Amino acid sequence: MVLVLALDTATSYLVLGLPHAERAIRLGRRHAEVLWGELEVFLHQAGVGLGELEGIAVGRGPGSYTGLRVGIAAGLGLARGLGVPVTGVETLEATALRYQGRVTVAQTTRNGLCYAAGYRIVGAKLETLQAPHRNRLDELHPTGLFVLDQPPSGRALAHLGIASLQAGRTLIEPLYL
Numbered sequence: 001m002v003l004v005l006a007l008d009t010a011t012s013y014l015v016l017g018l019p020h021a022e023r024a025i026r027l028g029r030r031h032a033e034v035l036w037g038e039l040e041v042f043l044h045q046a047g048v049g050l051g052e053l054e055g056i057a058v059g060r061g062p063g064s065y066t067g068l069r070v071g072i073a074a075g076l077g078l079a080r081g082l083g084v085p086v087t088g089v090e091t092l093e094a095t096a097l098r099y100q101g102r103v104t105v106a107q108t109t110r111n112g113l114c115y116a117a118g119y120r121i122v123g124a125k126l127e128t129l130q131a132p133h134r135n136r137l138d139e140l141h142p143t144g145l146f147v148l149d150q151p152p153s154g155r156a157l158a159h160l161g162i163a164s165l166q167a168g169r170t171l172i173e174p175l176y177l
Contacts (some may be wrong), residue, residue, distance in 0.1 A: 004165065005050065005078075006157030007039070009071030010063025010091040010147070011107050014038060016067040017154020019162070021046040024151035026055050032069045041076075053084055057161020059152060060088035061175035062132050068174045076172070085122075087111040088172035089160040092117040094152030097160075100128070102144025108137055114148075115177055116140055124159075134177040 006017035009031040016039060023042050025036060037111045043050065058075035061068050072088075078085035095105045096119040106116040114137040118130035129143070 002036075002054045002160040002162050003052055004057050004158045005043075006057040006059070006089070006154055006161050007035070007075055008059025008073055008091055008094070008152050008157055009035070009067045009074075010059045011063040011067070011151060012047050013151035015059065015151050015154050015157065015159040016042045016047060017156070019155060019158045023156025024154065026067060029067070031067060035070065037076055038062050048175050050082060053082055055079075055084050055161060055165045056070070056086040057157055057164065058172055059085060059091040059094065059157060060172055061091055062134070064109070065093060065176065068176070072172055072174060085165055085170050087088055087161055087164040087169050088170060088174075089157055089164060090132065090175065093119065093126060094156040094160060095150055096121060096151045097124075097126060097156035099131045099145055099147065102143060103147060104130075104140075104142030106137065106140060106142070106149070109159045112136060112138075113126065114140060116142075118143055130152070132175060132177065153175055
């Protein structure tokens, strides 16, 4: 298996992941302050050295402009420094992959809106039923399980990154809604 490090700063959580380990820390808007220290601790606890990484997966949102930029810049810098490929993966997909069946995932924003998407998950297979979109939270009509303001799975981010890199996708396009 390819060893991909995932990092996501699109939500109020800093999420770090590897295929076999994950960590989510609620930070609010302090990602830039703690990302590098937490990454060092995470890799040490997972028993992985930077030189072992074969790719980087970065959560591309949707999320706040600043939050996305912190994670994307960190991922691009780390990948370039290590000489490994980097790819972007969707934050809401990685959140939905914590569950099974029909799932509506939403992340609230500071202005009464939310970023939401609908999925059907069977095993490890994810089908998008409603693409990520911006909506008023009080006008959202979720189907199936409704998941609000939960962090993405670090392991799912890493696995999505592996699939993306194996498919040759090395583009990170932030998902601003």
